[in-house]
Amino acid sequence: MAFDPARVDTWIFDLDYTLYPVAARVFEQIDQRMGLFIEGLLGCDHAEARRIQKMYFHDHGTTLAGLMHYHAIDPHEFLGFVHDIDMAALDEAPRLEEKLLALPGRRLIFTNGDAPYASKVLDKLGIANCFEGMWDIHAMEYRPKPEPSAYAGMIAALGVEPERAVFVEDSARNLSPAKALGMQTVWLDLGTDWGDRAKDDAAIDLVIDDIGQWLDACLAELAPPSQSLP
Structure with a gap:
């Protein structure tokens, strides 16, 4: 099934290497x-x-x-x-902020990290205001993605309707449980040595290599048709 942004009212994003580049290290x-x-x-x-x-x-x-x-x-x-690290390599991402805020519906973070660390990253990127909820490793009761319970807990606690959600993630193995629950899935393939581990092609609706370009494409597809002047 091809990815259809018109079906989405909840946009769920992984954090590390999904919302900032691998080059930040x-x-x-x-x-x-x-x-x-x-x-x-x-x-x-x-x-x-x-x-x-x-x-x-x-x-x-x-x-x-x-x-x-x-x-x-x-x-x-x-x-x-x-998580006691130097985040100097992370730069503010105003263009990413603009694109995220333009998405219709809710935007959530789903991370195997913890909320204090994730909040520091989002603040450094300048995109903390783009997200209304987060499901972290503490909320998962330390059963991380791709454990099915992590996804079920998020859906129940944050009121996610899987058929109206998309999950964007750089680790392919973490998409399979989301797909099994009815979510659309987008794999951000960054060419890393971990990204394609345990990849299931049947669980991936779309493969991208640049999240900014993908967001641009989504917003263009969701834009109302221009009306011609009389």
Whole structure:
């Protein structure tokens, strides 16, 4: 099924590398701090911490979920540590703000990060005012995307009608549960080594490589037809 913006009244966006470019390398800092946390927790070297980190990510959806499962860590302590980063590389995005605000209906954030971190990112980008709701890792009760319960909880709590929603995400595997619930799905393919992991083509309505161009196309399609002068 091709993507149809006319069916959408709720626009749901992932955060990291969806609403800011990979070139900002923000998540690389978080990735490094996850490794440091594991080194301190387990007393292992960098290489072993890296192996454990990625194993937990691939097996449990997030490194945090794996650490909670095997080591019963405090999620607030972990998230506070890994999100203590420099956001200087993020620039304000007034054109993105303009496009987001022009979308008809509601706009929501659906992130495996936590709300304090997400709010800092949105504030730095200058687009916090574009979103009326957020579903974060705490709200998910630490069962992250692509766990189906994360999506079901968001739908119930935020009053989302799946058939009238679209989910935009750079990690393809996170689109399958949304599609199964009836949402339209858009994969932002950035050519990363994680983006196409566990990709299901049947769960993706549209593939894009630039969110700004996609928003322009949506707004153009949704614009009322121009009326010719008599």
